[in-house]
Amino acid sequence: MASLTDDAATYFMGLQDRICAGLETAEGKDGSRFIEDPWQRTGGGGGRTRVMANGRVFEKAGVNFSDVHGELDPAFASGMPGNGLHFRATGISLVLHPKNPYIPTVHANFRRVEHGDARWFGGGADLTPYYLFDEDAQHFHRTLKSACARHDSALYSRFKTWCDRYFFIKHRNEPRGVGGLFFDYFGIGAESKSKDFGATSPLVTPSAIESDEARQFAFVRELGDVFLDAYLPIVERRRNTSFSEQQRNWQLHRRGRYVEFNLVYDRGTIFGLKTGGRIESILMSLPACALWTYDHAPEPGSPEAQTLKGICDERDWAE
């Protein structure tokens, strides 16, 4: 009999298919297509990495599915909920870097983890604009908020706050983008198990759905199902906006910040790099190109400066 984790793996694999199909449709018939790179993990399981490069819309896009299992390193296992060393993790992870600086980069990830007797879901989606349009950030957040509300209306603000805390570039004192949702250990205590909170953890009333695996899974499916609805309308709205070298240059400098976040802070990236994960699938999240110029900063009052201020404000976009 299939376990809920088996069902989640099947769902994530189908979601990968649907998202890739939607992105290829956005590319158009003359556009680029995903190439698939299936891989096996020595310790158990495997995945299928899909990447698209130099597209009409997407400069670099990666949509990974994986379903891996085996034995954890004891030191690592002891820091996780659950007993023993056996684990299984299945999920989908995507990062889309469009060519046009007016289209935001987006990241999403949904996963199901088993470790010993513990089982949980994690994931989220967040948006990183290079030029901030309120209507885009609002559309993204409102779509996610509505999806949450169909399950438990308290979840959006909990996971929006968590996202703002997590995707924060501490050494720059600025968020990576306008956020979205982030959650982990959903089903076994969520925020209380996370090191992102610690002493500043808000007192959260667990959602009724957190005690019911089927309802947790339905919530995660809802978020997966709305991903394209949250993102593609923004792509359609901005894809024909013309841009100059100067705007492209700003985008590539902001992509340097994306690299800084992913290599310095992102737990999944660092964990993967340090524990022998599949490097190319992990670093698929990095942009095709990033620039660093000493003391680079936008002109005061410019659209770039307004974007940076808008990002740093961490507004309640779904209001």
Add this chain to the structure above:
Amino acid sequence: MASLTDDAATYFMGLQDRICAGLETAEGKDGSRFIEDPWQRTGGGGGRTRVMANGRVFEKAGVNFSDVHGELDPAFASGMPGNGLHFRATGISLVLHPKNPYIPTVHANFRRVEHGDARWFGGGADLTPYYLFDEDAQHFHRTLKSACARHDSALYSRFKTWCDRYFFIKHRNEPRGVGGLFFDYFGIGAESKSKDFGATSPLVTPSAIESDEARQFAFVRELGDVFLDAYLPIVERRRNTSFSEQQRNWQLHRRGRYVEFNLVYDRGTIFGLKTGGRIESILMSLPACALWTYDHAPEPGSPEAQTLKGICDERDWAE
């Protein structure tokens, strides 16, 4: 009366002047010039950051001097040799990224640290070629080996080995470049105090000069003084080699590896980012531009593949 650390600070500041002058000479009279950005540290001390961009030879070059002091975070202080919280650190740190892919990137750093009753020197220099020419790696290593030999002929192989271990990109299973020298805690036990060694620490007979501060300082000055001799002849030999877009593209992908090393492994970078160091001076080490392409690898048998193999061989270049 000036302490040895005061003398070291004076030496490092003069070395910054001499190195910047030598690099400006290499740029030529139509070339770029360093701009200086002096800064003060809130907790004590300061520095002068010097950067050059878009030069004829150097796409991005940074040569920093700093002399900072104050109180360490107790958690950090307890992990360092020496007692109490008071520290002073002065040094020079440079990273030079040439435009021409035939000229290697080079990094060097020399520093004097005081923490409570402990005092030591650290530093080194290492070379990162994009196209490997044996004569260039040999010249760099032989210059450093000769400099070491004027003080203690055992030091070169100790610090060459340490450099190969330190500048290693574990997740790629490849060295950052062809290495050079790396040392730390020189004067108080060198390798035995370093986490780079640990259980695999070689049994090293301490050098006679390690018990004599004046001789330690003379050794560090020797390395500082030969830096331009180790590097500039390579620049002169390669600066007029023409290159194509394909070669530039390979260089920019290798610069992605440089970013990966600096943000994921470099202790100075990570420490600086996580403890409120001056961000622009720390990240000055990043290249102007870096590329990441999924599963990027050189053609078998190509000069790029030969370079990668040559780097991974970790040869004894000074033989």
